[in-house]
Amino acid sequence: MSIDFLKTADFLQAELQAFYRGVRCGKDEAERRAAIARLRAVVAHLQSIIGDPHAAWQGCSVEQRWGYLRVLSHLGTATHELKSVDMSA
Numbered sequence: 145m146s147i148d149f150l151k152t153a154d155f156l157q158a159e160l161q162a163f164y165r166g167v168r169c170g171k172d173e174a175e176r177r178a179a180i181a182r183l184r185a186v187v188a189h190l191q192s193i194i195g196d197p198h199a200a201w202q203g204c205s206v207e208q209r210w211g212y213l214r215v216l217s218h219l220g221t222a223t224h225e226l227k228s229v230d231m232s233a
Contacts, residue, residue, distance in 0.1 A: 149211030
């Protein structure tokens with residue numbers, strides 16, 4: 145399966161921004177919980193399709209490699225943010 149890491153990184157960045165809006169600017173608890181659940185689902189899905197980093201890196205163009213690194217960075221940020229909201233709950 146070939147993944148476009150550039151598009152995936154852009155998607156994950158947008159999901160993080162939506163999460164921040166929902167958690168920090170959300171008007172009610174339901175909106176906050178929905179933002180957390182959505183980010184959890186996105187992270188779980190991406191972690192399942194990213195697979196072996198070495199295999200994903202092989203055969204990628206330089207641009208796709210940068211996209212892959214962005215995906216990993218955004219996943220790290222998302223994981224950290226989800227842990228933070230879990231600790232505050």
